[in-house]
Amino acid sequence: MIKRLFSTTMVKKVKAQEFLLKTPKGTKDWADKDMVIRESIFNKLSTIFKKHGGVTIDTPVFELREILTGKYGEDSKLIYNLEDQGGELTSLRYDLTVPFARFVACNNLSTIKRYHIAKVYRRDQPAMTKGRMREFYQCDFDIAGNYDVMVPDSEILNILCEGLVGLNITDFKVKLNHRKILDGIFEACGVPNADIRKVSSAIDKLDKSPWDVVKKEILEKGQSEEVADKIWTFVQHSGSIREIIQVLKNSGLDNKSASEGIKEMEILAEYVEAFDIQNYLSFDLSLARGLDYYTGLIYEAVTSASAPPKNASELKNKAIEKRKKGSSSQEGEGKQQEVEEEEDASAYVGVGSIAAGGRYDNLVGMFANNKSIPCVGISFGVERLFSIIKQRVDLSKLSPQHTDVYVMAFGGGEGWNGFLKERMQITNKLWKAGINAEYVYKAKANTRKQFDAAEKSGAKLAVILGKEEFPEGKIRIKLLGLGEENEGEVISVDDLIPSVKKELSNFDVYDVTALLDNNL
């Protein structure tokens, strides 16, 4: 972000001012080549969403404040409010999920698969380098409707994997957990019902903090040392879905909620194998997710964002190795275990999760007289995906401009008027034929300046009106970038459009999406 201290005395109406000329904290301008990359990410993901039957919607950037109240747990303090200027109290949306649930309820829908790509707002401490902003994009796909257990959930996981692989990100893993199992564990370990969400949000920090820090938080939140230690015997485990189901069954955990969750995970294991995505998944009992509204399966994709693609698989294998070690020892060994956890996390976390979501069966009901419309969804973090992908793109080949033809006039001397009107007419002809074209906005422009402008625009072809040639109905076409000696070709003005189209058809378009194209 460019900041500049600025002081000016305005002609006429503005007094001398002094303020920092910049975008608000935690926000940024998108421009230039970044926009090209971002648009290709949006295109790739929307193509996948459409492939799965998704339709798109667009909701207002602010909602009635009551709609957002009580949905985000401890993070509710991060909601941006609009000033009370009379009328309704409103707030900027915090995510796209609550507005989606409100939309489903408002329109009395019983089923919908929708995608939505838009900005959301959180008054968080920004960490720009890690892609944590106050204004940022989310790219969501959600399935609402009463369907069989884990069927839409497994399709969402499939979309998550397909999306990341489609963006050429293959060194990721998707951490899974189930709220019914997690809450069942807490219950079985002796956490009172009223404290479950508090303890859950402490456990969620295990990807960033070692166990002794998290344990301290659990004790501070009023649980006994014994309860905390019991929790640890569970949440340290991660591995394949079938492995962790076995761990849970061996643990002697006897809890109704957990048993339901385990049964659902068994079904999920079948379906992800049908989609052949099981190798991307890791059932991680420490995954909790902060949001209040999740009721079932939850997930989060992480990647070794900072590491170059080459040693990604090495890192992944190393991590899988560690995970295996972790899940084979039934109890953590204190210090040793903590260090491993930390290393593992730092290898994979970097910019934080790049996509996340889960099942939320009661959210629509909160807006629709408790009518049950179960939902499950995934949200891709665009800024984080962007920063990973930008490193992999050859920026020198990307142009934010799409100009193909530059129209110029060559002449000089007695009676030379610069052919401005003539350049306008010729350019207009090109535009009408659907050709991207520009010319210099000057009555008279010298040859050098016109070539410089053409080069800057990225144009492939020059169309040149010569002082002598043009009045005779002739015009010159010249490929750009071939040096001074290339004189091009003189053609009749009548042949302009077909000739230009023919020349342009020889060019390959450098397309970010092509670079990113990659199927599962």
Next chain:
Amino acid sequence: MIKRLFSTTMVKKVKAQEFLLKTPKGTKDWADKDMVIRESIFNKLSTIFKKHGGVTIDTPVFELREILTGKYGEDSKLIYNLEDQGGELTSLRYDLTVPFARFVACNNLSTIKRYHIAKVYRRDQPAMTKGRMREFYQCDFDIAGNYDVMVPDSEILNILCEGLVGLNITDFKVKLNHRKILDGIFEACGVPNADIRKVSSAIDKLDKSPWDVVKKEILEKGQSEEVADKIWTFVQHSGSIREIIQVLKNSGLDNKSASEGIKEMEILAEYVEAFDIQNYLSFDLSLARGLDYYTGLIYEAVTSASAPPKNASELKNKAIEKRKKGSSSQEGEGKQQEVEEEEDASAYVGVGSIAAGGRYDNLVGMFANNKSIPCVGISFGVERLFSIIKQRVDLSKLSPQHTDVYVMAFGGGEGWNGFLKERMQITNKLWKAGINAEYVYKAKANTRKQFDAAEKSGAKLAVILGKEEFPEGKIRIKLLGLGEENEGEVISVDDLIPSVKKELSNFDVYDVTALLDNNL
């Protein structure tokens, strides 16, 4: 918008609530077929912007409040503020122009052609039927840089006409005026410098109110009757650029600012003829535009939105006839003239202007130490264009979903398990081949329900896994919508992808953009 009074007792954490379930006043959800139409408008306009060398940017939805202060004249009261929750004071953007100027200054640019499609916010009295919202889209193209007089301005007018014609809106006219001429007229008529913007904003209402109402406002704003009557001798005129230049020359108007403006309009007349758009233009001395920041040419496109396309040319001719009458009589005849003005306006105004803009040479300088970066731009009003275009689209042919193939299983009786995993595998194959496909999210689903779901999705083809056929490596392909007797074709599972692709290649895609496609 759907409103519903809602009262619920939430399981667990939410108390009984009562509030109106809706979007905030003046905002709406976009969904379903409307989204398809809107996206085609965005695509059409961005294609045109790219054709003219435009690059796109994206700025934050809120700006530091100081950035917006003092830019919008009387309308500044309509700016939405964010609540002061500690930190910087910010407000939602009111348009895309001021953020653009801030962007140019921030990045120290000397030239750029940028387009930006995004939402802006105004705390106005909403009039949804007329497309006046509190949250609405603008679609802007602006040219910044020091260029020869009227060259970028005429290109912007060209883009304006190309955009509307490209959207199949041809019954429009573009009203033009020049701030230097308008201010010169006010000066020559005896309006003190400090009162010019006030009087200007009164004159701007002449498209909606008769002269006696506007005159009253001018008198209330402290001008004498004589001054007001003098102003009227000018602002009643409209016609072709050359006609109105003649009117001004014949009027004996002797004012430096006005003379400069007239000279520029003479140059403009040449350029719009080079682009062959002069027939869309009407030089209208009553056009004033509310915003403070305009310094040169201003314009506004209006259309007879409510009238059906058939008699549009009739209306246009009638209006041109009237305009001619208006500009040939050098002085208004009071009552008679007023009635004509009113009728003329009501025929064309309807939803208000559908696109507007102008030249603003000092705005970037306000952010960049008075460094002069002259700008000129156009803003398309998406909501208004949308409501005109929606009336012209055959909605029955539009589908918001893009599903091509529906995967089903037929069976029943002993040992029938519904082939859910098999449907998942087959659908996954289709997805990997880039084919849009769905299946019913149930372990077992009866034939009727699967066909209903397929029909609802808009799919063209059914891929059917039969209880006996599929285990033998065979699968059925059946075109949908051909009735019960059509049994489709049984093929080997290995031939699935090529066979499906072949069948789908026979379908034409109904495309809104195709319907809208139309060059100047």
